[in-house]
Amino acid sequence: MTPTGEPILSVRRLAKRYGAVQALAGVDLDVQAGEVLAICGDNGAGKSTLIKLISGADVPSEGEIHLRGEPVRFVSPQDALTRGVATIYQDLALAPRLAIYQNVFMGAELTRGLGPLRVLDKRTMIDQASGYMVQLGSAVTDATRPVASLSGGQRQSVAIGRALRWNADVVIMDEPTAALGVRETAQVLDLIRALNGTGKTVVLISHNMADVVAVAHRVAILRQGRKVIERPVSGLDADMLSHMVMTGREAA
Template identity: 90%
Template structure:
């Protein structure tokens, strides 16, 4: 993929300090529409800090975040979501006892008028949730199934379906294949491709270099709170990428 035009999301001089600890220092990063950008780095590199600020969970100490060219300051994750940036954390934040459609529409349930009352429009929510799951190529076709009955990969599809329901333009995925087996990891990678195929921009945080090589167009590598590498993934294999993460230097 070739990045063109104005970035859909960019950060300039982004910094975060926690007391005496400089977690992020002067970060510049552009995320272009329709790309999968991987964020990589060792523990303590600044990945989580960057994601927390982009998602609205934390505020920068300095610098700015721009969305479609305009400076924004997210007051909360809900504020970021309302502006088109959805974050799917490792724990997915799903309610296992509830059905798929209830998780997809949680906090934004659809209603219909029944005489003088408004009641939940379960039929429409089930139909729409099933549609989003089908759009992602998920094998789960019954949106009435409880999330507790789903595999790890299937639960990821529910979390992504919720991002589609909010019509998020940018979807941040934090270690989506962590603790998953080989088969489920392959399912999640297919979900990321399907999500990107709908035109969504994906910001992927991952420790798994094989996953990055499989789905990302570009990789930004952080080290000690700074971006040290920003390049296309094309031409790299997982070993070369791992070496770059460890050394902070471009592969030969």
């Protein structure tokens, strides 16, 4: 999907202190609707903090977050999710022994009336979850399978399926390929393209510069709690990106 140039999610002067540690020191950043924006930086650069703040996992010390032009204050990841910002955690936050559809709908189950009672609408949840798997190009479409039986890449599909269930506009992915092998990494990159292809905006946190070059439209580089670079990815290769992350300066 082509980015529109309109910011869907913006942060202004966003800062976070943990005691004496200034983890994030006044970051301005616009996430454009429909883009894949990569956020890079060395350990301790502030990536995780930035993600915690825009995913609702933590609250900023200073600064503002705007969603679709409106100022927002997320009190929890669930709060952010219901407003269309889904975060896929590095450890995926899945229940391995439960089925795909149970993970996709966890905490937001579909129900139907049965006389005076409301009961789980398993049929519809299974069908919809299978639909998300198909939409994401997953080889596994039987949504009754337990997550424990899936590969790492397929588990990412389940985690992303949760975002689709909420019809989230913005999907934040924290190091989605960190624990994966070569083939699974390729699957996850395809997954990100498929997700972006359905119109979702993706914020990708990654240490892997080859991944960034492969899927991102733009990249923001953080260093010591500040944003030092924000630019399109086109024209960059992985080595140039690595150099920029290490030095905090545009490659010559």
